[in-house]
Amino acid sequence: MTGPTRPAEAVITGAGLAVAGYAGIADLLGPVPADRDGDPLAGLSRRLGRHKDRATRLALLAGGRALADAGRPADDTPVDTGPEAFDRPGGRTGVVASSNYGNLDTVCGTVDAIDAHTYTGASPMLLPSTASNVVASWIAITYGMRGANLTLCNGATSGLDAVHWACHLVRAGRVDSVLVAGVEPGNDAVTGLAGAPAFDGAAAIVVESARVAAGRGAPVRARVGRYARRADLRDAVAAVAPGPVDLWCEPEDGAAEPPVPARHRLEVGAQLGRRSGALGVLQVAAAVAWFGRHPRSRALATCGRGGEASADAAAALVLAAPEDRS
Amino acid sequence: MPGGIAGRGALASTGRTAEDMFAALCAGRSGVDTPRAFDLTRYRTRHAFEIDDRPPGGGDVPMRATGWLLDAIGAALADAELAPDLGDVPVLIGTTLRELRSAELAWRQHTDFDTDRLHFGHALRERFGATTTYTVTNACAASLYVLGLGLDLIESGAAETVVVAGVDTISESTFGLLDRCYPAPPEALRPFDRHRQGMLQGEGAAAVVLRGTGDARHGLLRAVAVNCDAYHPSAPDVAGIAAAIREGQSRAGAKPSDVDLVFLHGTGTELNDQAEALAMAEVFGDTPPLATAIKCMTGHTAGASGLHSLIAGTDCIRTGAVPAITTLQRPMDEAAGLRLVRDTVSGADIDLVQVHSFGFGGLNAVALLERGR
Structure with a gap:
């Protein structure tokens, strides 16, 4: 097939x-x-x-x-x-x-x-x-x-x-x-x-x-790069190896340190309550808006923390502006 | 390229292992009983296919679904001779109700429940060290639907091993709403019978380990088609079911006449059985294969039901036995042309099995399973 x-x-x-x-x-x-x-x-x-x-x-x-x-x-x-x-x-x-x-x-x-x-x-x-x-x-x-x-x-x-x-x-x-x-x-x-x-x-x-x-002649708003779900934030980000990014979307409740060098960090909807299952999609929508203003840039979306053995996991997704060719 | 079914595990009201379940199905033993979890003064329905593992003294306890899921996956890993240490092996869980029964108990009786455990990721991490886990709530088509995603990962080379599982318990909100919606409470689950009254709920879990074709001791998974009717939130659509069957056969490179046995979804509801029988007639015409439906004995095990049928299908291929639709007395008119199994078959030569699993929201999944070579 x-x-x-x-x-x-x-x-x-x-x-x-x-x-x-x-x-x-x-x-x-x-x-x-x-x-x-x-x-x-x-x-x-x-x-x-x-x-x-x-x-x-x-x-x-x-x-x-x-x-x-x-x-x-x-x-x-x-x-x-x-x-x-x-x-x-x-x-x-x-x-x-x-x-x-x-x-x-x-x-x-x-x-x-x-x-x-x-x-x-x-x-x-x-x-x-x-x-x-x-x-x-x-x-x-x-x-x-x-x-x-x-x-x-x-x-x-x-x-x-x-x-x-x-x-x-x-x-x-x-x-x-x-x-x-x-x-x-x-x-x-x-x-x-x-x-x-x-x-x-x-x-x-x-x-x-x-x-x-x-x-159909539709403009591309963002390209989707690598994704990983791993034991904790560090592992997930290492697995997608984004290099330095222009925008880092933080997981719920923030994170102390950026997992990679990031020019700008954003807690999408931070004061709106627990975004939970909506957060990842909010982050990608925010990245689309960011690319509209910042052509040739890259973003890293992150959700969850993982960490200790009883925690679940963390996920990371790399996104790039349509003009970005790096 | 097909995938190999390298290991399997299953449990339900009819048995606590895949082997016991198939023996019960062939012997015609049903798991039906009086519901134990709910205050029956609130309901008309007096039948359910529960797993009898609550502590003595009555009442219900949280996290039963999670326990069964871990048991089924543990059995499937052992069967595949894999260590119970999964790391980033993808684990795909199909379920209708996840741990919503535990949420009901927390809401009504204030039992301890962390809503982070509505999904199964924490428990899978604790038991198997699994981190690439997905709880997919695709209603009663869920486990067969995610089996299709698992096969994609094997075919593309994205994973060498994928664990696919399904699980469901009976929630009080679904038990009560089904009671509210049926004209009369069903006395039995009678797939394709003229006097079918509706579906009765069952509990259970099932899991398979999917690998390459070199690890196919339980058969080759040739293809899984998935689609959505986009027609009605609860009623099925003949067109959507027929399209899923045709796509499944096309992906498998099979003709309708190649199929030896169909595991029908067969819920015993007025509308499902009618739509499914019409879709069967549309695809198979005048020469249908043998067809059976096991929910008459297991109840509707919801998110687990697709894999329950698939695992029974691996046993049919191996043994040549096919369980009967034990509650079928007078087939409905639309099913007159189908070869519904009325008495347990033995000695059948079965090489290609087609498995149906449909769910609320018009979700359809159809899998094609072949004898391993």
Whole structure:
């Protein structure tokens, strides 16, 4: 099936956000906006939001913005159905979502309702949200994406892991493009179980085969380099060997020392609460914004710390501006 | 290029090893029982396929899924004669509910639970020193879906060894919502039966060690196709299932007539079995292969179910035995043309097995497994 061709190159062609007070991805490079009282879901149509949990709504909104940014404005009514649809572009588009706390609200709300009113108290509309893949599922349905569909619930590194698996799907030739969404909802179930403060928002990017992006004349916003998930931050960064970088995106809660020489360090969304499974995608969106201002530069995204044996791990991902040829 | 299945491990209500599970399936022994974890005054449903390992005295305890996952992977590594020290060997875990049952217990009963352990990375690091681990929550298609990613890594040369596993426990939110959604509580899980009433949940874990073709003592994994219906959050779509079957066969370089046996997803729900039977008829026409469905005995083991079927498939190839759909009495009309296994088969010559695993969100995974050479 697969010939001796080189694997497809994965590039990023768009990014979008759904975070209160943030007008666009460029805001990720500056201080937290002064006015964050608005509803991050204000831009979502009532029809799109119907019967969906908060994480799904946030991800649909950020995803729609990323698609528009990539020059693929999505008609939110998929009309491309039937057996042949799997051979058309929607059949070659995948989805990868990342969230650690996404459906805790549904799970906790349902067991409360059962305790109070027996099984008759549970809302049948919530059944799909009991499974943690509900976000990726609704993105696929809403935007007509019939390719591989993955949900990473992988702890601190989850967002960068999601970007990695999206690139894998493109490089393996399983799909031509992937919408990646990282989302965490802020609600009582999340703060009750994981503690405060919870982040409430989503970031999304479009990962695409370089050949397919060139074929449709889409500008490349970032190139994706090496990725590793290892025992700790030092090991992960050593495995991707980025050399000196222009931008280093720090893991949650920061890190004392840059793992490589970095001209600029950034804690993406540092004051917005625990970004968890959204953080890696927020970092990649921030890198896209950075490359818009700093051509010929390179960025290192890092999530998780790892460290002692009972910790999980850390992940690192190298990104480069489209003009960077180093 | 195929991958080799070098080791395997499995457990469920029907047995605590892959060998015991297959013996139970061939003997027609079901793992169904009265649910032990929940206050049954809150429910109509009286059947579940639980693993009976809670401490005596009633009530539920956290972290059971994690324990089964570690057991299944440990068994698969031992079977493959690999040391339980994985380092950066990729470990791909498919699950519907990860440790959400532990989150429910923490929420309702304030039992200790660290939400960092909703995913399995910490436990895999502690037990196996594994750091390149991924918890992929791809609903009931999860373990077969990630098997496809694992095969990609073997084929591209990115990894020499990949551990692929699936696990799920029964959460109270899913147990209650299924009860809410069915017109009547199912008395049995009856795949492809005219009087099927719905799915009953099961618990379990399964793991395989995937390597190159030189390490194929349990068979060759020829291909895994994955896609998404993009149609409905819970209902299946014939077109998506048929497309996944065709892509799986195409990736494997196989024709429909090459397939000797199909492990159907077969959940006993109105819609799954209808869509799956129609997709089978569409692909195989008038000459379908033997087909069976094991959830009648294991319950729907969700994220583990795809690998449970695949591992049983390795036993069918080796022994020539094929378990029957024990609860099937009167096949539904759409399945009239299928060769559903009604009584345990023995002495069959099975070289190529097709395995189905579908999930909420329209997720479809289809694997093709061949006798090792």
